[in-house]
Amino acid sequence: MTTGVTGPSRARIDVKTLREDRWWLAPLTTFVVFSAFVVYATWRAFAGAHYFSEPYLSPFYSPCLGDCVEGASDFGQPFAWWPLSAALIILIFPLGFRMTCYYYRKAYYRAFWLSPPACAVAEPHKKYSGETRLPLILQNVHRYFWYAALLVALILTYDVLLAFRPAEGEPTGIHMGLGTVLMAINVVYIWLYTLSCHSCRHAVGGRLRHFSKHPVRYKLWTWVSKLNLNHARYAWVSLFSVALVDLYIYLLAINAFEDPRFF
Numbered sequence: 001m002t003t004g005v006t007g008p009s010r011a012r013i014d015v016k017t018l019r020e021d022r023w024w025l026a027p028l029t030t031f032v033v034f035s036a037f038v039v040y041a042t043w044r045a046f047a048g049a050h051y052f053s054e055p056y057l058s059p060f061y062s063p064c065l066g067d068c069v070e071g072a073s074d075f076g077q078p079f080a081w082w083p084l085s086a087a088l089i090i091l092i093f094p095l096g097f098r099m100t101c102y103y104y105r106k107a108y109y110r111a112f113w114l115s116p117p118a119c120a121v122a123e124p125h126k127k128y129s130g131e132t133r134l135p136l137i138l139q140n141v142h143r144y145f146w147y148a149a150l151l152v153a154l155i156l157t158y159d160v161l162l163a164f165r166p167a168e169g170e171p172t173g174i175h176m177g178l179g180t181v182l183m184a185i186n187v188v189y190i191w192l193y194t195l196s197c198h199s200c201r202h203a204v205g206g207r208l209r210h211f212s213k214h215p216v217r218y219k220l221w222t223w224v225s226k227l228n229l230n231h232a233r234y235a236w237v238s239l240f241s242v243a244l245v246d247l248y249i250y251l252l253a254i255n256a257f258e259d260p261r262f263f
């Protein structure tokens, strides 16, 4: 029996949608941008090279736990035996976090599976089981990826602090280059994205009967709720910023240009 929009309990409407606006623009944009990011990230993750330009480490490779180039492994190399790119050891965590994100789910269900393509636009599928079965029921692990994402955000913050170090051959003291600025902006958006997560909101304010008895958690919950309003924006901006920082470090690593130093 069909269970989608053609199911017996649904209104009989022959056209795909009654909407006359350009509803297809948002899913099309998502499709193009996500596809471009996937192609870029796949290339960079499998490259296994040009991810470190002292003192900058690409966020795709942080922490660098494999057989990484000298200076890139601030947490040691416990996976030095790993034969493939070091990015593949750790990318499951930020990737899993984004893939199971409530906002991204909405975006890619619409853009890639047309399920549905937009509000009030019929989807082409005959059946609908939502996220109640395998494999989509696995999306519920999102909250666990959120714990990992906190750790990733902390490590990327540490990388920003290290980016104030002088590169080899430079005088000692604090240095700041364009790479430091880009990494700092990126980590701000990574934190905004991570802390505005729906699972974060639940972690700080969920499962309570009385907010009045938990004033600290209530305060945290109100802050996260405000951030949560812009979660989609942080999802997009942090996606761009993380790719931009990686690209910048890649260009430095291949000597495309010199990092402008402010001090």
Ligand code: FES
Residues within 6 Å of the ligand: 097, 101, 102, 103, 104, 142, 146, 193, 194, 196, 197, 198, 199, 200, 231
């Ligand atoms: S809901 Fe988007 S990161 Fe958790």
